[in-house]
Amino acid sequence: MDLKKYKVSKEIKLANSQTFEIIDEAKQELKKxxxxxxxxxDTMYAEGKYGILVCLQGMDTSGKDSLIREVFKDxxxxxxxxxxxxxxxELELKHDFMWRHYVALPPKGKIGVFNRTHYENVLVTRVHPEYVFAENIPTVNSLDDLDDAFYHSRMERINQFExxxxxNGTIVLKFFLNLSKEEQKNRLLRRLEIEKKNWKFSAGDLKERKxxxxxxxxxxxxxNKTSTDYAPWYVVPADDKDSARYIVAKTLLEEMQKYNFQEPELQQKVLDQIDEFKAQLHNE
Incomplete structure (x- = not known):
């Protein structure tokens, strides 16, 4: 399977991007x-040189929560x-817009998953620019200050952050779950029609859908502005959840394999005493 087709390596148009793809045996292959x-x-943790940051973005109902559950289950x-x-x-708003994300980064050896990410600062705040006023930025006095240049400057700072x-050893992988508007409609209807899913529904989802x-x-x-060699975006067809989960897991696995993680070797002085240590335990 060629995962390069999902990677944003040149300018894309979402209107022309695939939202539906069926991968044979995706559910069974995901288990492997x-x-x-x-x-x-486990090996990455033992080595202690790298951490991984997986960033998930997508429209409401794109399947981020269930993807995290299924991909990382084992x-x-x-x-x-x-x-x-x-x-x-209130505390987070007293810091710069990246602060709360920086303090949540995974330590070396672990996988960190951001379910919605630092990109909300150039997404939701761009759709609802009035939200930025809560940050109390000295240079922002009116909506006129929140132009394209403001958001593109933030994107550049995000690129620098990544x-x-x-x-410094964090492998950054970013996935946009590309859901169709029709499939979102179907998923919202299921939340309303299936009683045990009612709790997931929010009237705000319909407002954002507009x-x-x-x-x-x-x-x-x-x-287009933040997919880089060191922190690439992958646009994943998300109308079929099993296939989307498989694509994310396959991408993550292939990226991890590139680093050839190695468990550390015991120091020679420990190796020289292994028989002695065994004897001590056997003789207890």
């Missing part, structure tokens, strides 16, 4: 992939750290 991911994470629970970023808290992470075209425009811009 996640076991391999789990073993590699990984040691202490090996994966998931952060779901909501509306910034370059810094990459240079802004679909604006969101798609903003997504397209950030994908």
């Amino acid at each position: 992939l996640r076991k391999k991911i789990s073993k590699l994470q 990984v040691n629970a202490r090996g994966v750290i998931v952060h779901s970023f909501k509306v910034p808290t 370059k810094h992470l990459s240079d 802004l679909w075209d604006k969101y798609e425009e903003c997504y397209e811009d950030l994908l």
Whole structure:
């Protein structure tokens, strides 16, 4: 399977991007992939040189939560750290827009998953620019200050942030779950029609749905301006959940395999005493 077709390596148009793809045996193949991911994470932890940051973005109902559950199901629970970023808290608003993301980064040896990410700062705030006023930025006094240049400047700072992470051993992978508007409609209807799914529904989802075209425009811009060699974006067809999960897991696994993680060797002085240590334990 050629994963390069999902990678944003040249300018894309989301209107022309695939939202539906069926991969044969995706659900069964995912089980094999996640076991391999789990073993590699164990080795990565032992080596202690690298961490991984997986960034997930997508329209409401694109399947981010269930993807995290299914892709990382077999990984040691202490090996994966998931952060779901909501509306910034009072404390977070007293810092720069990247602060809350920086303090949530995974340590070396672990996989960090951002469910919604630092890109919300050039997405939701671009669709709803009035939200930026809560940050109390000295140079922002009116909506006129929140022009394209403002958001493109933020994107450049995000690129610098991710370059810094990459240079210091964090492998950054970013996935946009590309959902069709029709499939979102179907998933919202299921939340309303199936009683046990009612709790997932929010009237706010319908308000945001009316802004679909604006969101798609903003997504397209950030994908084109922030997909880099050191922190690439992958546009994943998301109408079929099993296939989307497989693509993300396969991409993650192939990227991890590139680094040839190695368990550290015991120091020679320890190796020289192994028989002695065994004897001590046997003789207890």
